[in-house]
Amino acid sequence: MMKNILALVIVMWFSALRVEAGTAMDYRGIDYTKADSLKVVQLLSKANRELSTGKLVIYFARQLRNLPYVAKTLERNKRERLVINLRQLDCTTYVENVIALVMCAKAKMTRFQDFCQTLQAIRYHNGTVDYVTRKHYFTDWIDANSENGYVTEISEPTPPFSAIQQLQLDYMSTHVDFYPMLKNRADRVSRIKIIEKSLSNRVCRYIPKSEIKNTKLLRKVIHDGDIIAIVTNKKGLDTSHLGIAIWHADGLHMLNASQVRKKVVEEPMTLRQYMGQHPSQLGIRIVRVHHHLYKKADTDRN
Secondary structure, three states: OHHHHHHHHHHHHHHOOOEOOEOOOOHHHEEOOHHHHHHHHHHHHHOOOOOOHHHHHHHHHHHOOOOEEOOOOOOOOOOOOEEOOOOOEOHHHHHHHHHHHHHHHHOOOOOHHHHHHHHHHHHEHHHOOOOOOEOOOHHHHHHHHHHOOOEEEEOOOOOOOOEEEEOOOOHHHHOHHHOHHHOOOHHHHHHHHHHHHHHOOOEEEEEEHHHOOOOHHHHHHOOOOOEEEEEEOOOOOOEEEEEEEEEEOOEEEEEEEEOOOOEEEEOOOOHHHHHHOOOOEEEEEEEEEOOOOOHHHHHHHO
């Protein structure tokens, strides 16, 4: 009974989200193909909703393996649109699509419309489709989706979370040429700068890559299905890559949309080996998809 009420609550809450073309889902405001909608419905129809959240994350993450890695799939339109693309993925859209599938499955929602509204809520502040309201920096993504009750960042115990990153974010505003929708748009750049300033000077705890070992402690701290955010020393950025944690017998591995391998893979190397090949990668932040995904919506309803 409570599950049915919870599912009804979240459907009503998502339907109230602002969509670019109006209060109801209008597919003219969405960039997708028929293949995308069919794949979403197929994936949601086949999923075992009784799996734990972590196992569902792994299930959907593996269903998307071998899809080609393609960068900047969200940057191809002249104006911001909700992009649904399950044919080509980068590291961020891979993680977002997996989480949206998990959230829909947990709420027993199988319609393409449900998926679109869920992904929109994950990707944009207040569900408002606008370039600046997209959660570009992953710290911003974590903050907003934590507030919505979708995820929780894990940052203790110490060890293994023994390293500290003090954020100084300005990469987007100082590399405008890398972002097509910021070129010749001083108004957007100024709004991005406000976001960067609001996130800067924050202190984030992370696990240094030297401590990513196959230990009982790390296996207790990091769960299968957790989001791995790789901390970078690249000036102006917080993280440089995302993936999904999966433990093998030899240690921690990562499911990810790999630019190197040009597709979504379950990385054969351990994460420690993988990060050893990338000097700019300092360590990892861990984000867990919430076991009670709709706590906020349920509270708001009451």
